Amino acid sequence: MATNRTFTMIKPDAVGNGHMGSILNDIISAGFKIKAMKYIQLSQAQAEGFYAIHRERPFFKDLVSFMISGPIVAAILEKDNAVEDFRKLIGATDPSKAEEGTIRRKYAKSIDANAVHGSDSDENAEIEGNYFFSQFERF
Numbered sequence: 001m002a003t004n005r006t007f008t009m010i011k012p013d014a015v016g017n018g019h020m021g022s023i024l025n026d027i028i029s030a031g032f033k034i035k036a037m038k039y040i041q042l043s044q045a046q047a048e049g050f051y052a053i054h055r056e057r058p059f060f061k062d063l064v065s066f067m068i069s070g071p072i073v074a075a076i077l078e079k080d081n082a083v084e085d086f087r088k089l090i091g092a093t094d095p096s097k098a099e100e101g102t103i104r105r106k107y108a109k110s111i112d113a114n115a116v117h118g119s120d121s122d123e124n125a126e127i128e129g130n131y132f133f134s135q136f137e138r139f
């Protein structure tokens with residue numbers, strides 16, 4: 001059964017290009033409630049740990065260096081059917097294939113600098129939220 005939480009990051013490209021406020025506004029306007037949030041710059045070890053599932057992929061090294069290249073916003077979001085609805089809101093991984101009106105279509109330039117992350121399953125939403133936030137940092 002779908003749970004009501006997902007995890008997101010606003011990636012360094014979007015923060016650096018000044019889209020943090022607009023993206024948060026789109027997320028909140030779409031009905032997501034922010035249950036935890038922090039503005040941080042990841043260390044190499046933190047980024048490698050987060051993307052461990054992609055360790056063998058050819059783009060892993062570039063992905064990690066991109067994710068540590070500047071600050072990010074990490075957040076836990078709540079809404080009915082959160083994981084699926086948030087993936088719809090952000091659009092396809094490659095922004096050129098993302099639907100009109102989606103966050104990646106509006107704010108991302110390429111598949112490797114694609115503005116936002118969204119968990120791909122309830123299980124990963126839980127794991128990813130726990131990776132970034134202690135029980136005292138969420139409500």
Ligand code: ATP
Pocket residue numbers: 054059063092093111112113114116117118119120
């Ligand atoms: P995310 O996990 O960031 O929400 P996603 O679930 O749409 O994105 P994944 O397959 O999990 O896509 O890939 C993680 C990230 O790795 C992508 O957001 C993208 O930046 C990068 N990536 C994925 N595929 C490629 C690729 N073919 N070339 C370059 N980078 C890629």
Ligand code: MG
Pocket residue numbers: 118119120
């Ligand atoms: Mg993914």
